[in-house]
Amino acid sequence: MTSMPTASDGAPDAADPVDRTSPAVDRGTRPVRLVMWDSGGGIHDEVVATGDTVDVGTWILRSRSDHPGRMRAVVYDDAHDLSHHGAATGATWRDRLRSVEECMHAVSRHPQPAAAVHRWSGDTTTSSLALLRRWVTDVLWRHASGVATVEAGRVRSAAVTTAVSDTVLLVDELASNVVEHAAGRLTVELTVTPERVLIVVPDPDPGHPPTLGHPPAEQPSGRGLLVVDALSLRWGIVIGRTSKAVWAEVDWPS
Numbered sequence: 001m002t003s004m005p006t007a008s009d010g011a012p013d014a015a016d017p018v019d020r021t022s023p024a025v026d027r028g029t030r031p032v033r034l035v036m037w038d039s040g041g042g043i044h045d046e047v048v049a050t051g052d053t054v055d056v057g058t059w060i061l062r063s064r065s066d067h068p069g070r071m072r073a074v075v076y077d078d079a080h081d082l083s084h085h086g087a088a089t090g091a092t093w094r095d096r097l098r099s100v101e102e103c104m105h106a107v108s109r110h111p112q113p114a115a116a117v118h119r120w121s122g123d124t125t126t127s128s129l130a131l132l133r134r135w136v137t138d139v140l141w142r143h144a145s146g147v148a149t150v151e152a153g154r155v156r157s158a159a160v161t162t163a164v165s166d167t168v169l170l171v172d173e174l175a176s177n178v179v180e181h182a183a184g185r186l187t188v189e190l191t192v193t194p195e196r197v198l199i200v201v202p203d204p205d206p207g208h209p210p211t212l213g214h215p216p217a218e219q220p221s222g223r224g225l226l227v228v229d230a231l232s233l234r235w236g237i238v239i240g241r242t243s244k245a246v247w248a249e250v251d252w253p254s
Contacts, residue, residue, distance in 0.1 A: 030229075033075040033093060034059050036067055039101065039240070043094070044070065057211045060239065068241070073097055075236040076212070076229060078249075093234060096198065100238045100247045103189050103200040107243075118190045124179045129172075132188060136171050140164045143192045143252075159253035166231045166250055167197055173224040174201040174246045177210050196233070197252045202245035209237050209244055 032054050036045040044067075047059075056074050063072050075093045103117075118139045122128040144160040171188060178186050178201060191198040212225045228235050228248055235248035 030079045031075075031077040032056070033073075033077055033236075034063075035073045035075060035097065036063055036070045037097075038069075039071050060209055060211075064239075071101060071238065071240055073100075073236055073238045074209075076232075076234060078234040093236075096234070096236075096247065096249060097238060099191065099198060100200050100202075100236075100245050101240075104202045104238065104240055104243050104245050107187050107189075107202050116191055116193075118192070120188045120190075122186055124175075124184060124186050128186070129175060129179075132175065132186070133168050133172065136168050136188075136190065137164055139190055140167060140192065140197070163197070163250065163252055167199065170199055170228055170231055170248050170250065171201070173227050174199060174248065176224055177201070177246055178203040192252060194254045195252060197250050198247065199249070200245055200247045202243055204243050206239050206242060206244045209239055210246060 032049045034045075034047040034049075034054070034056070035043060037043045045063075060072065060074070063070070075097070077093050107119075120132055120135050122131060141160070141164065144157075144164075167190075175186055175188065187202055189198075189200040189202075191200075210225055212229060228246075232248040232250055235246070238245045238247070
């Protein structure tokens with residue numbers, strides 16, 4: 001079992017591609033799950049840090065060295081999942097890891113997505129990213145029809161507007177990681193259910209997994225994942241041998 005590193009552990013070699021500019025992060029009440037499994041198989045190793053300081057970058061390096069063939073994931077889980085949704089939706093963090101892994105494999109093989117999954121592919125130019133934002137908006141509003149009364153429609157419309165805006169912002173932030181580290185082609189998948197929206201952004205660069213941190217005020221960038229953490233119910237990073245994916249899940253008004 002790979003132990004959970006803390007801020008007191010030694011830093012990795014400076015040549016390693018993992019971004020270590022951010023310090024270890026105290027996530028408060030949000031559980032942080034560090035998970036390993038064999039592709040297509042069951043969970044081998046899970047460490048949970050709740051309210052503790054966890055050095056995600058060091059754990060990624062250690063798990064890569066100790067178990068190079070396994071899938072690895074960091075899940076910033078929903079602290080209230082069991083009390084708010086739980087088994088009623090079945091959308092646990094394990095379900096989400098399976099969905100993300102399926103997306104990573106599907107993108108590499110280029111099959112058509114399942115009927116419930118919406119996939120966008122394009123390049124990472126500014127004009128293409130603008131098309132991506134419009135695509136996300138269109139997909140979500142197509143799922144927003146079918147209310148019983150005009151008043152219910154007005155109430156739901158306000159909630160949907162907020163959910164759409166939040167989802168577009170999340171997609172923007174997740175896509176920015178691909179633009180920075182794997183510029184060229186970009187794929188985004190959206191899965192919309194009656195309760196949730198799952199966003200998955202895979203890319204072919206497993207060597208630069210983003211880590212959550214608090215950059216100093218004088219640093220002009222590096223706050224994208226803070227936005228993701230603030231807006232999402234749960235989110236995380238899945239790292240395979242030849243690719244990775246960053247994903248997020250948000251509430252969808254029913």
